[in-house]
Amino acid sequence: MIKGYNQTSPSLEQDILKKIREIQNRQILLRKLGYGLLSLTSLAGIIMSVMYVIKAMTVSGAFEYIFLAFSDASSLSYWKELLLSIAESFPFFEFSVSLAVVGLFFWSIQRIGRVQNNLIKI
Amino acid sequence: MENPSDSELIFQYLNGTTDAFGVLVNRYTQLVYRFVLKVLNNNNDEAHDVTQETLIKAWKNIKKFDRDKNFKPWIFTIAQRTALDFLRKRKNISFTALDDEKEFSFEQNIPDTEILADEAFERDENVTLIQNAFEKISIESKMIVLLRNGEDMTFEEIAEVLDKPMNTIKSKYRRALSVLKKEIISQSAPKQT
Numbered sequence: 001m002i003k004g005y006n007q008t009s010p011s012l013e014q015d016i017l018k019k020i021r022e023i024q025n026r027q028i029l030l031r032k033l034g035y036g037l038l039s040l041t042s043l044a045g046i047i048m049s050v051m052y053v054i055k056a057m058t059v060s061g062a063f064e065y066i067f068l069a070f071s072d073a074s075s076l077s078y079w080k081e082l083l084l085s086i087a088e089s090f091p092f093f094e095f096s097v098s099l100a101v102v103g104l105f106f107w108s109i110q111r112i113g114r115v116q117n118n119l120i121k122i
Numbered sequence: 123m124e125n126p127s128d129s130e131l132i133f134q135y136l137n138g139t140t141d142a143f144g145v146l147v148n149r150y151t152q153l154v155y156r157f158v159l160k161v162l163n164n165n166n167d168e169a170h171d172v173t174q175e176t177l178i179k180a181w182k183n184i185k186k187f188d189r190d191k192n193f194k195p196w197i198f199t200i201a202q203r204t205a206l207d208f209l210r211k212r213k214n215i216s217f218t219a220l221d222d223e224k225e226f227s228f229e230q231n232i233p234d235t236e237i238l239a240d241e242a243f244e245r246d247e248n249v250t251l252i253q254n255a256f257e258k259i260s261i262e263s264k265m266i267v268l269l270r271n272g273e274d275m276t277f278e279e280i281a282e283v284l285d286k287p288m289n290t291i292k293s294k295y296r297r298a299l300s301v302l303k304k305e306i307i308s309q310s311a312p313k314q315t
Contacts, residue, residue, distance in 0.1 A: 012170060013151045016177045017144055023178070 028115050035111045042105035049098035056091035065089060128193035132184060147177055153273065154201045160268050161205045161261065172208050176201040195275065195282040202265055202283060209261065255305035263298035270295055
């Protein structure tokens with residue numbers, strides 16, 4: 001009686017895998033929506049942060065120093081001072097934020113592509 | 123590899139071989155079903171649901187599985203907990219009775235009960251007799267007997283499944299067999315006369 005084999009419906013294994021597949025599909029849909037939303041948000045963030053960096057560089061005069069370095073060959077003679085001026089006026093924080101947003105954008109795009117790969121085959 | 127171990131299948135699944143979990147499902151569905159069916163007093167629909175839920179829980183928690191341990195006790199732990207949840211919902215059993223069960227020492231138990239396990243359990247004509255006798259023991263004792271005699275698990279594995287000390291499992295097993303023996307004898311006595 002204890003070892004007696006109680007055969008279940010042959011489709012039980014298929015039912016289980018089908019149920020897992022359904023749960024996975026739901027999870028995939030939610031993740032895709034989440035990552036899609038994140039990539040769209042980060043894309044908008046890229047545009048805004050790049051504009052912010054440009055504005056910060058204009059205000060701080062970093063553009064002018066960079067322009068000077070490339071336009072005037074004589075500036076090479078005082079390159080140390082010029083480099084220091086660029087470093088001082090460069091908006092590192094804004095630039096870091098922009099890089100982080102760009103990274104977030106590519107990461108979310110990559111995740112959308114990878115979400116599909118863990119599906120159990122039936 | 124033709125017949126990979128459970129641990130290898132889990133490793134393969136976690137590393138992207140998605141078919142590997144399907145192999146585990148095919149390997150364990152019938153075993154889990156057979157166990158929960160008896161725990162749930164041969165209720166096919168519930169056994170079906172519990173088996174399905176067990177395998178899905180196993181899938182959801184597969185990353186937490188320690189691959190140095192055996193998969194079988196792990197999945198049976200999930201199965202017994204899921205079955206108990208179903209029984210709680212059904213409210214057919216008294217869980218206080220389960221908890222209040224007295225602990226008997228290993229030495230206190232009847233030594234000849236193994237004979238019962240070997241002989242009586244494998245006789246088809248005793249099915250009803252055993253089924254009735256099973257109703258006289260607690261759900262936990264029933265699980266111990268089912269895991270020991272039905273799934274050929276060691277006491278160590280059963281202790282892992284039920285999260286109890288091994289000596290407790292051994293004593294409960296002996297006591298359950300003793301109760302089953304008495305029940306079967308008392309039930310079959312009128313037929314012999």
